[in-house]
Amino acid sequence: MNDIIVYTQNDCPPCQIIKMFLTEYGFSYTEKNINEDDKIRQELTETYNSYSTPTIVIGEVIITGFDLEKLKKVLKIRE
Template sequence: MKSTTVYSQPDCPPCEVVKKFLAHHKITYQEIDITKNKRERERLINEYKAYSTPTIIIDEEIVKGFDLTKLANILNIEE
């Protein structure tokens, strides 16, 4: 199984949809709340060049924003 990390923050509707999508497809993931973890927020910006949530890291691939089609393709999910 691919390693999946979701960078999110409270009151982010697209973050909730992405998490529900992953849960629906039984994809386990680590969630990082960037409002509670300054080090990870800096990593999101500096390493991944992402400035918004959700940002999803799947192994070495980065999905910035709300793109369920790209997520499904990377995770080999057929809808």
């Protein structure tokens, strides 16, 4: 599985849900909080053309916003 990066920010309930979801299904991820470092915010906007959190990067796939169905599809999770 490709590395998973989750861009988050403080006081973002959807970000918390995504992190809990990934943990529940046993996926490790790297969290990058855009409130903690301006370089991370710049990386999110310039590299991924995203201005919202959560933004999840899995290999070449970028999921902007809270989209559990797309995340399940990319991670091949069947319920």
